[in-house]
Amino acid sequence: MNIYVILKRTFDTEEKIVIENGKISEDGVEFIINPYDEYAVEEAIKLRDEHGGEVTVVTVGEEESDKQLRTALAMGADKSVLIDDEDVEDGDQFSTAKILAAYFEDKEVDIIIGGNVAIDGASGQVGPRLAELLDIPHVTTITKLEIDGTNVKIERDVEGDVEVIETSLPVLVTAQQGLNEPRYPSLPGIMKAKKKPLEELEIDDLDLDEDEVEGKTRTLEVYLPPEKQAGKVLEGELDDQVKELVSLLRSEAKVI
Amino acid sequence: MNFDLTDEQKMIYKMIREFAEEEVAPGAEQRDKEKRFPVEMFKKLGDLGLMGLPFPEEYGGGGADTVSFAIVVEELSRACGSAGITYSAHISLGGAPINMFGTEEQKQKYLTPICTGESLGAFGLTEPNAGSDAGGTETTAIHQEGEWVINGSKCFITNASYAKNLALTAVTDRKDGEKEITAFITSTEAPGFKVIDNYEKLGLNSSNTTELIMEDVRVPEENMLGKRGNGFRQFLMTLDGGRIGIGAMGVGIAQAAYEKALSYAQERKQFGKPLSKFQATQFKLADMAMKIELARTMVYKAAWLKDQGRKFAKEASMAKLYASEICMEVCTQAIQIHGGYGYMKDYHVERYYRDGRLLEIGEGTSEVQRMVIARELGC
Numbered sequence: 359m360n361i362y363v364i365l366k367r368t369f370d371t372e373e374k375i376v377i378e379n380g381k382i383s384e385d386g387v388e389f390i391i392n393p394y395d396e397y398a399v400e401e402a403i404k405l406r407d408e409h410g411g412e413v414t415v416v417t418v419g420e421e422e423s424d425k426q427l428r429t430a431l432a433m434g435a436d437k438s439v440l441i442d443d444e445d446v447e448d449g450d451q452f453s454t455a456k457i458l459a460a461y462f463e464d465k466e467v468d469i470i471i472g473g474n475v476a477i478d479g480a481s482g483q484v485g486p487r488l489a490e491l492l493d494i495p496h497v498t499t500i501t502k503l504e505i506d507g508t509n510v511k512i513e514r515d516v517e518g519d520v521e522v523i524e525t526s527l528p529v530l531v532t533a534q535q536g537l538n539e540p541r542y543p544s545l546p547g548i549m550k551a552k553k554k555p556l557e558e559l560e561i562d563d564l565d566l567d568e569d570e571v572e573g574k575t576r577t578l579e580v581y582l583p584p585e586k587q588a589g590k591v592l593e594g595e596l597d598d599q600v601k602e603l604v605s606l607l608r609s610e611a612k613v614i
Numbered sequence: 615m616n617f618d619l620t621d622e623q624k625m626i627y628k629m630i631r632e633f634a635e636e637e638v639a640p641g642a643e644q645r646d647k648e649k650r651f652p653v654e655m656f657k658k659l660g661d662l663g664l665m666g667l668p669f670p671e672e673y674g675g676g677g678a679d680t681v682s683f684a685i686v687v688e689e690l691s692r693a694c695g696s697a698g699i700t701y702s703a704h705i706s707l708g709g710a711p712i713n714m715f716g717t718e719e720q721k722q723k724y725l726t727p728i729c730t731g732e733s734l735g736a737f738g739l740t741e742p743n744a745g746s747d748a749g750g751t752e753t754t755a756i757h758q759e760g761e762w763v764i765n766g767s768k769c770f771i772t773n774a775s776y777a778k779n780l781a782l783t784a785v786t787d788r789k790d791g792e793k794e795i796t797a798f799i800t801s802t803e804a805p806g807f808k809v810i811d812n813y814e815k816l817g818l819n820s821s822n823t824t825e826l827i828m829e830d831v832r833v834p835e836e837n838m839l840g841k842r843g844n845g846f847r848q849f850l851m852t853l854d855g856g857r858i859g860i861g862a863m864g865v866g867i868a869q870a871a872y873e874k875a876l877s878y879a880q881e882r883k884q885f886g887k888p889l890s891k892f893q894a895t896q897f898k899l900a901d902m903a904m905k906i907e908l909a910r911t912m913v914y915k916a917a918w919l920k921d922q923g924r925k926f927a928k929e930a931s932m933a934k935l936y937a938s939e940i941c942m943e944v945c946t947q948a949i950q951i952h953g954g955y956g957y958m959k960d961y962h963v964e965r966y967y968r969d970g971r972l973l974e975i976g977e978g979t980s981e982v983q984r985m986v987i988a989r990e991l992g993c
Contacts, residue, residue, distance in 0.1 A: 432629075
């Protein structure tokens, strides 16, 4: 099977967001594989071990994304591709999907697995957009995947309920929490990761023009959510508290 | 100069930190209370290929370096000191002497199961009358009919209940009042070999500490480890490497205590503000963070020297001595910052304090470290 994973490098979930000059500062920040993409890597490795074939991990991003690709290789992926989008102006989901589509144009694909959303931008768009461009079916937020020949049986999370879907290869799916438990990269995996192929591509190598993939969205402002105010604890007799609460809801919070 | 970890070291750090936080830290307090050795945890570490970390791949090892070893010991110890000592002793006392002094056949036979984690590594050196003064060794090995017959006892031996084989030292001859000490690889299942596991300890309760009794234990000729009469020199070299492990443990336990103290100081309010806003607490925390940073840097330096194939005995002693002493200072202050709660088990810092105390004693007391350093200085 030709198994592909689309993966994104994101902020570590434990990092504090700092805004400098209208941009999120990346100074001294730790980066990780987007946690949902880790499920995708794990599922891809499991599929390969069960059905044979090869797992290729593809990312669109900055040069430093090689660290995350190496981690995926250490987990057990076979090959990786880094498409450098440094030259793309205001890159957004449109840009990434278009670049990926150009990469996949001449590839024989059985399945593409991505994360349900990236925890930074959280648009969840790149997967479905890519499937549309490649004209293959896509299923998002999957929690179970079974492949038999070219038949694919999928369970997906629909706001807490389960939807069962049958489709066929080639297909693009995006992983939801619960799909699997991503493995730790093993020590031999880590030591071997450097020897596995990591192909680096520029936009030009995909016969794309920078203008063609320029982002379609414009960022107007970047700001942090307002700081949480301390709560108010009411005191006194219960009846008085209720009266005070109602009056506060009416006059201060203006919700009734 | 370059203070960056390599890509491999960074990946190993990330992997072991996640593993330690998810698999090692959660039960640490309970294991300490129950004095339970977590066999399953070391099985998982074996599956990840970590039990043979610094040893050659041909024996099932990981082929990683000493800096990576220090990283793994620090992270395990940050989660649970007992896990740290078990792992450190497994590698640096159990596996290392076989790797350094063993023949090809001995490595195939005895190092491989250590690398896979099938057997834990242990080292029989200390005796009731031979602690810092290994010259006091009384265990004897007498050559009889093409075999060595070993009699004697060892004490405070880490991991032996889970070791299928271990290296131990014995007196093989006496010349002009000088003892000739030689090392042997011995099966713990051999007739006459007894492993007793009933020490009551201050800390490191979920690690395995044992007494060994050898009564006419017969060891084949080919199980001599290294050269006859070199046992003393060999174990000194083994301990040099072990000290990097103990130093890394000190850093890990101190780091855990400091993190608990910092987060407690930020939450706990007295006199209307968090403890962390009082200069008395701030100075304590600043000192703790500084000492840990210095200790870690020294541990890394000793490990790096070893990886470069350079002399590292002095630096390893300095790292072990400094890290173990600041570990106790940091744990003392972490309890102090916690006040009465720090004395209670649920706040963990009292465990760090008990666990850390061994580091000033094991693999050469602080006094012995100062002797080693002074000797290296030319005194």
